[in-house]
Amino acid sequence: MQISQGSSPKIAIKRMLIVNVVIPYLIYRLLESHVSSVAALSIAAAVPLLETIYGFIKTRKLDAFSLFIFSSLILGVLATLMTGDERFILLKESYAIGIMGLALLVSLLFPKPLLYVFAKRTLNDPQMTYKYETNPAVRATFRKLTLVWAVVLLFEVSVKICLVFLLTTDRMLVIAPIASIIIIGIGVLWTFRYVKSRKNPVQ
Numbered sequence: 001m002q003i004s005q006g007s008s009p010k011i012a013i014k015r016m017l018i019v020n021v022v023i024p025y026l027i028y029r030l031l032e033s034h035v036s037s038v039a040a041l042s043i044a045a046a047v048p049l050l051e052t053i054y055g056f057i058k059t060r061k062l063d064a065f066s067l068f069i070f071s072s073l074i075l076g077v078l079a080t081l082m083t084g085d086e087r088f089i090l091l092k093e094s095y096a097i098g099i100m101g102l103a104l105l106v107s108l109l110f111p112k113p114l115l116y117v118f119a120k121r122t123l124n125d126p127q128m129t130y131k132y133e134t135n136p137a138v139r140a141t142f143r144k145l146t147l148v149w150a151v152v153l154l155f156e157v158s159v160k161i162c163l164v165f166l167l168t169t170d171r172m173l174v175i176a177p178i179a180s181i182i183i184i185g186i187g188v189l190w191t192f193r194y195v196k197s198r199k200n201p202v203q
Contacts, residue, residue: 019051020177028173041089041169087164090172093180094157101153104146113146141198145191152187156180 024044031040107114112132119142120128132138160176167175 016181017178020048020181021174023047024177025170025173028170032170037169038086038089041086044173045089045092086169090164090169090176091160094160097153098157101150101157104150104153108143108146108150113143115146115149116142137198141195145194148190148194149187152183156183159183 024047027047028040028044031043034040104114107117116132125131132142156179159179163176163179164172
């Protein structure tokens with residue numbers, strides 16, 4: 001989802017919960033008695049996507065991960081329509097997140113892990129390559145960050161896969177997004193503390 005730079009953390013979290021949990025759940029419960037369960041779930045699952053589209057119209061910026069999530073939703077809907085299994089829609093974000101987690105893990109086999117590549121593009125620091133190649137602390141930091149986030153993302157996917165087999169659809173719509181927010185939130189908090197403890201080694 002898109003979060004404006006002026007949003008406080010509390011407002012951002014409330015907005016995330018409303019868009020990803022409250023509204024999809026209410027839409028599903030309102031529609032489930034009027035249309036097929038698959039149709040109700042597809043409409044409910046599209047709410048976060050519509051919020052992303054709104055953010056794109058407002059800012060004229062759409063990152064690659066948002067496009068990845070959009071593709072995952074479409075694949076989930078198509079797979080559900082072909083198989084009749086709602087779990088494909090319930091796991092719509094998991095396709096992209098799982099692939100990203102695996103990509104991060106595989107990138108550790110190469111000299112420059114993915115998080116270094118992302119940071120280089122984001123920070124636009126012409127000296128970053130030199131710092132990475134000459135400073136062992138910088139290399140160790142990016143490799144550890146890449147490993148941790150690979151584990152975080154793959155763990156998040158594993159939890160959602162377990163939940164989709166254990167919970168009903170309406171409970172999954174509520175519990176799964178909250179579980180994702182908690183897991184990713186812990187990863188973000190750890191990242192901030194770790195980078196701070198390293199005294200910003202990329203500088």
